[in-house]
């Protein structure tokens with residue numbers, strides 16, 4: 484199972500994650516990332532990994 | 548491995564960016580990418596810099612804390628012969644030219660205005676602007692310059708609406724911002740236009756502080772995190788950063804879609820257009836502030852670095868057949884908006900504007916066609932941004 488964590492201190496609100504994996508990441512009104520689920524699987528886990536790779540601030544960590 | 552002769556001593560190749568008859572990105576980027584280490588080049592300004600063309604190393608440069616965005620540092624490169632990039636000292640609020648922690652305050656203040664949700668809520672306003680612009684264009688007869696009459700107008704009107712410029716003043720705003728990006732404008736015309744815009748923004752900030760509305764300037768003026776001078780610099784940055792960049796992409800993309808209409812309406816088109824054209828190739832300039840190794844080279848403090856985003860976006864290690872326009876590929880991970888903490892604040896607004904622009908343009912003007920042979924299109928070989936000076940069309 485994939486475990487996702489985010490570092491809101493690093494997040495710069497570019498919302499790449501929300502666009503890439505909208506069922507895993509959300510953006511609060513201040514513009515910072517929020518996790519909708521911490522342990523996605525299947526297609527959702529693949530898009531979460533993709534989000535981690537495109538996050539410009541390297542604020543998303545994925546552990547298998 | 549770090550080569551001993553890195554830094555001083557390496558011969559600089561002249562960096563002739565783009566020239567007529569040569570596709571953009573220029574084939575030299577492929578050649579540079581194939582060389583070990585980095586290439587030292589002399590920009591048209593005379594400054595020598597390290598060119599970075601590989602995707603991985605472009606991302607590395609843009610996330611490296613020992614490499615700075617602040618032009619106040621010794622050795623910061625100027626892209627062209629005329630003028631360089633302003634510093635935040637010259638224009639308070641010009642935060643693209645700041646490093647953390649100074650940069651952080653501005654970015655934090657602005658991201659709530661650019662969230663996915665907030666940008667989605669702007670769709671009706673953007674649709675109205677695009678419709679009005681098409682109405683004005685159609686009213687002129689059966690031909691137009693799609694750059695001047697459409698592509699430059701839409702982003703200027705969208706940003707003025709976002710900032711809270713009243714509708715009656717948007718014509719003024721549009722005219723002044725066009726002067727700034729027209730290659731034929733003289734230095735005096737340009738200075739005059741930017742002075743008028745800054746004065747206008749100062750007045751607008753004063754008014755919105757007293758009588759706030761539902762717009763970016765009112766919100767930022769209201770929460771007190773930025774001074775009025777900083778706020779007018781921020782507004783000017785949004786205007787300049789978001790105008791010609793977006794216009795060039797809209798116009799170039801229109802050529803591609805008119806030539807290859809099968810992609811009209813395909814949701815993946817905008818992302819691939821951003822990757823394929825990478826118009827802001829020379830935008831993310833940097834200077835080394837502490838020795839650091841990149842691409843097997845030891846870069847010394849005081850040396851300029853140019854991460855070429857078009858180079859990275861055409862790196863075959865990341866994008867197969869990179870010089871082909873193919874929206875069915877995954878353009879994910881492109882760096883057309885940069886990478887790291889300065890990654891474009893307006894990127895989701897750009898996606899919205901491009902999507903609406905093409906949807907409306909091709910559905911409302913189905914007979915739209917380019918009025919000159921493709922070879923005659925005047926590409927911007929001479930600017931910092933890639934684009935088109937004009938795009939004559941008929942319908």
Ligand code: HEM
Pocket residue numbers: 616642643644654706784785786788789790792793796825826827830831832856883884885886888889890891892893894896897
């Ligand atoms: C196709 C259109 C656009 C392209 C290709 C583009 C490209 C870029 C790039 C490459 C950067 C990074 C600069 C650096 O790292 O030094 C950037 C930053 C920026 N862009 Fe854009 N941009 C576009 C449109 C816009 C729009 C519409 C806006 C505003 C509404 C905007 C506002 C900004 C701002 C404020 C920054 C600085 C962010 C920071 O320093 O944190 N851009 N843009």
Ligand code: SF4
Pocket residue numbers: 489493494495496497498499500501508510514515516537538539540541542543
């Ligand atoms: S992609 Fe990264 S920086 Fe952008 S909102 Fe998500 S976590 Fe934050």
